[in-house]
Amino acid sequence: MFLDLERPTDAFFRTETFRDDYSFANSEAAIRRFPFPFDRDAYMYAVNIEQHMPGPAKSATEFPIDIDEHYVAEMIDREKVLAEDPLRCQSLPHMITAEWDLLELLMTAMARDYPAWFSLTCDGDRWHWINRPLGLDQRFTFGDTATLPFGPMEYITRQCQGDFCLLDQRQDNLWMDAGLVTTQADWSLDFDLGMNFIEWHGPVPLAHEMGVFERALKFLLNLQLGRPIRRLNWTMTVNPRLDTSPENYHRWGIDRTTVTPENVGDKVHLRVELQALWRLPRSNAIVFSIRCYLIKMREVVSVPKWARRLHRVLRDLPEELADYKGLTNYRATTVDWLSRHDDGAPTSPGFTPD
Amino acid sequence: MRALQYTVRVSEAEAVTPRVRRLRLVAADGTALPPVSAGAHTVVSIDTGERVIRNAYSLTAPSLSGGAYEIAVLRTPESRGGSAFIHERLREGDSLTLSAPANFFPVNRRARHHVLVAGGIGITPIAAMAEEIFRLGASFELHYAVRSAHDGAFCRELAARFGGRLHLYCGERQERLQVQAVLPNQPLGTHLYVCGPERMIEAVLADARAAGWPNANLHAERFVAPAGGEPFSLFLRRSQRSVTVGADESVLEAIERIGVEAPHLCRGGACGECITAVSHADGTLDHRDHFLSAAERDAGEHVMICVSRLKGRELVLDL
Ligand code: HEM
Ligand code: FES
Numbered sequence: 182m183f184l185d186l187e188r189p190t191d192a193f194f195r196t197e198t199f200r201d202d203y204s205f206a207n208s209e210a211a212i213r214r215f216p217f218p219f220d221r222d223a224y225m226y227a228v229n230i231e232q233h234m235p236g237p238a239k240s241a242t243e244f245p246i247d248i249d250e251h252y253v254a255e256m257i258d259r260e261k262v263l264a265e266d267p268l269r270c271q272s273l274p275h276m277i278t279a280e281w282d283l284l285e286l287l288m289t290a291m292a293r294d295y296p297a298w299f300s301l302t303c304d305g306d307r308w309h310w311i312n313r314p315l316g317l318d319q320r321f322t323f324g325d326t327a328t329l330p331f332g333p334m335e336y337i338t339r340q341c342q343g344d345f346c347l348l349d350q351r352q353d354n355l356w357m358d359a360g361l362v363t364t365q366a367d368w369s370l371d372f373d374l375g376m377n378f379i380e381w382h383g384p385v386p387l388a389h390e391m392g393v394f395e396r397a398l399k400f401l402l403n404l405q406l407g408r409p410i411r412r413l414n415w416t417m418t419v420n421p422r423l424d425t426s427p428e429n430y431h432r433w434g435i436d437r438t439t440v441t442p443e444n445v446g447d448k449v450h451l452r453v454e455l456q457a458l459w460r461l462p463r464s465n466a467i468v469f470s471i472r473c474y475l476i477k478m479r480e481v482v483s484v485p486k487w488a489r490r491l492h493r494v495l496r497d498l499p500e501e502l503a504d505y506k507g508l509t510n511y512r513a514t515t516v517d518w519l520s521r522h523d524d525g526a527p528t529s530p531g532f533t534p535d
Numbered sequence: 536m537r538a539l540q541y542t543v544r545v546s547e548a549e550a551v552t553p554r555v556r557r558l559r560l561v562a563a564d565g566t567a568l569p570p571v572s573a574g575a576h577t578v579v580s581i582d583t584g585e586r587v588i589r590n591a592y593s594l595t596a597p598s599l600s601g602g603a604y605e606i607a608v609l610r611t612p613e614s615r616g617g618s619a620f621i622h623e624r625l626r627e628g629d630s631l632t633l634s635a636p637a638n639f640f641p642v643n644r645r646a647r648h649h650v651l652v653a654g655g656i657g658i659t660p661i662a663a664m665a666e667e668i669f670r671l672g673a674s675f676e677l678h679y680a681v682r683s684a685h686d687g688a689f690c691r692e693l694a695a696r697f698g699g700r701l702h703l704y705c706g707e708r709q710e711r712l713q714v715q716a717v718l719p720n721q722p723l724g725t726h727l728y729v730c731g732p733e734r735m736i737e738a739v740l741a742d743a744r745a746a747g748w749p750n751a752n753l754h755a756e757r758f759v760a761p762a763g764g765e766p767f768s769l770f771l772r773r774s775q776r777s778v779t780v781g782a783d784e785s786v787l788e789a790i791e792r793i794g795v796e797a798p799h800l801c802r803g804g805a806c807g808e809c810i811t812a813v814s815h816a817d818g819t820l821d822h823r824d825h826f827l828s829a830a831e832r833d834a835g836e837h838v839m840i841c842v843s844r845l846k847g848r849e850l851v852l853d854l
Contacts, residue, residue, distance in 0.1 A: 400805030
């Protein structure tokens with residue numbers, strides 16, 4: 182075990198699970214800062230890319246890397262997934278420079294923005310990293326893999342919320358040549374490894390025909406150093422399970438048939454991915470981070486605007502999207518439940534609560 | 536999207552040959568410049584006093600640890616004054632503005648073997664690539680054509696560092712770089728990179744294609760024109776405001792500068808959010824986005840104001 186699960190940590194971090202008894206929940210503050218993904222009462226695919234600029238204080242985009250109250254519990258869940266299935270973390274040999282770039286990006290951002298929890302001191306290539314919430318203290322030589330307990334990507338992403346993919350850029354395309362992926366919405370790194378941008382997006386309906394991927398790819402090929410971007414994606418998950426992977430489909434797929442009018446509020450979750458992309462300096466690779474946020478229907482409807490809006494979005498969602506996102510089994514039950522929280526009043530434009 | 540800019544100071548300036556001046560650049564505020572990948576370039580803004588010239592230069596060494604950048608500038612008679620300024624007037628201690636590096640000429644990290652070909656000042660990105668490949672422990676050979684031994688910037692340094700992997704061709708001694716001789720018998724999965732005078736690039740690529748090399752394995756450095764262009768006038772029909780769009784700002788930035796709000800998201804010509812109706816264009820629209828279709832471009836009724844411009848006098852927008 183990499184982490185000492187018994188050690189006490191900062192009371193800010195919740196003790197909770199994303200499996201078995203599913204004790205995950207959001208605090209009041211976490212609900213308020215939830216990155217609600219709909220800025221209008223309808224949803225369709227688009228090239229919804231914007232610059233990854235600092236958002237308002239306390240919001241999920243205040244800092245480039247968001248560490249929240251679920252941090253410690255998520256890192257423990259990740260460790261369990263990796264122990265069962267090491268193929269969730271893979272890196273082709275030519276990605277080692279990108280791995281170091283990623284380690285630098287994350288350590289620098291975490292130490293700068295959360296100095297109470299993380300610290301980084303660099304003396305030339307002799308680095309010293311301290312992670313207080315997880316109780317880690319590591320001295321290592323930047324660029325020398327032998328001085329870390331794992332490869333640089335694995336070492337740092339076992340300590341950072343969100344999945345990470347490293348994309349090599351060649352032949353005017355992006356190639357998924359490395360990643361650590363344990364909180365995915367039903368796709369597999371092991372399957373996608375070595376694929377290019379158009380290939381791994383193959384299963385997505387409608388968006389190819391709309392030209393979404395062609396435009397997004399051209400944009401990403403020009404992604405500039407120091408100019409990260411972000412986008413939001415969403416789906417829904419029954420039970421607060423982070424690891425909804427195809428590899429473990431037999432464990433969670435069946436949950437989709439367990440939604441009843443009585444349990445919607447607690448069982449059905451909106452799952453939002455805050456995806457951010459950075460150009461990496463030494464390798465010219467791109468890192469794609471997929472930071473997953475979960476919120477129960479009962480928590481969503483505590484914000485009246487979100488209740489009205491989610492009801493309308495879900496009710497009117499095109500069939501192809503609902504199917505692709507795996508909502509078909511429980512969409513009607515969820516829409517019914519949400520309709521009780523929608524009085525038909527108009528909603529204001531934008532993401533934020535009124 | 537406007538690249539991030541750094542203000543740098545020339546910490547060393549050295550004549551490596553009579554026609555090439557090498558500059559070492561450090562951040563003016565004393566921080567370390569970010570590391571770069573081999574093959575990357577930066578756009579240097581040179582304020583000559585009369586005007587600002589923007590030239591792209593390759594960074595000559597991959598600086599894995601970051602810190603300082605180096606560029607090597609050839610004195611060209613046909614230059615718009617940028618290289619002349621750097622050779623004659625720029626002093627150690629002077630400041631310059633740089634864009635954050637971008638890389639349009641990256642090393643293919645999956646290659647089995649790398650053939651690097653440079654002519655003259657084209658050695659600048661190629662030397663950086665050789666250094667990176669060398670450091671990664673990958674297999675490569677470097678072919679470098681110079682006019683005279685005297686003229687070849689970096690010849691001695693390269694020979695010392697790479698030994699037998701360096702093949703030097705000196706025009707003065709009647710040595711010719713014959714790419715046809717280099718191309719055969721390379722292992723499958725070899726990548727070739729060439730940088731030098733335009734004619735040399737074309738000849739090397741033509742020979743390689745004729746020898747059956749796939750395009751995906753051939754790489755040449757071509758600088759794209761830096762963002763920006765000639766200034767032009769802009770009139771906003773609905774808000775009845777006018778403004779000049781400067782050489783290095785976008786229409787969107789000019790509009791924001793005078794306090795008019797325009798919808799936008801990506802600021803890079805992809806999302807479609809900033810699409811704006813053109814009321815009148817006295818000149819040609821210079822579309823630089825990835826959003827409009829060819830037919831929409833031809834129609835000229837809309838423009839993506841975050842990246843596209845006008846080549847001409849005045850653009851009137853429905854804003
Ligand atoms: C380069 C970084 C990116 C990576 C690694 C990535 C990866 C993925 C993966 C693995 C999927 C799941 C596909 C499946 O069903 O197997 C997906 C879905 C999708 N991606 Fe991306 N993606 C990236 C960037 C983008 C961008 C820039 C866009 C912008 C439009 C985009 C739009 C989408 C959409 C619309 C879906 C369907 C999501 C849903 O309905 O749940 N992706 N992406
Ligand atoms: S702001 Fe996205 S295309 Fe212009």
